[in-house]
Amino acid sequence: MVLDSVRLDCYLWAIRMYKSRSLASTSIKNNKVKLNGEAVKASRLVKIGDEYTMSFSGGIKKIIEVTALIENRQNYEIALKHYVDKSPPIEKIEKLESLFFVSNIKRDKGTGRPTKKDKRDIDDLFL
Numbered sequence: 001m002v003l004d005s006v007r008l009d010c011y012l013w014a015i016r017m018y019k020s021r022s023l024a025s026t027s028i029k030n031n032k033v034k035l036n037g038e039a040v041k042a043s044r045l046v047k048i049g050d051e052y053t054m055s056f057s058g059g060i061k062k063i064i065e066v067t068a069l070i071e072n073r074q075n076y077e078i079a080l081k082h083y084v085d086k087s088p089p090i091e092k093i094e095k096l097e098s099l100f101f102v103s104n105i106k107r108d109k110g111t112g113r114p115t116k117k118d119k120r121d122i123d124d125l126f127l
Helices: 008-014 021-029 076-080 116-126
Strands: 033-035 051-056 060-066 083-085
Touching (some): 008 021, 021 033
Antiparallel strands (some): 033 051
């Protein structure tokens, strides 16, 4: 059966860009999915050749071009055949150590939880 139209939220769910169709439609409503730089609705019909830009958390952007239509969710290998990923390579962000909590007190493994006296001694170090 050849499909001639599929809703955008259903298509993005079927090609495994989102875990659920409701997440896809929520993302579309929040203008995280754009067609040629313009916001679209979840009910928009996808056409072959359309190029969508999706923004994910962490500053990740994906650019996909529709090569075939799919309505039902399939395994990853089949889903890959229905779009071309034109996204730029993801730059790895180096994780910085937390500036809010720096633990400079080490306890030997197996000594158990600190006692009230240990806590007072620790507090005295910082006051």
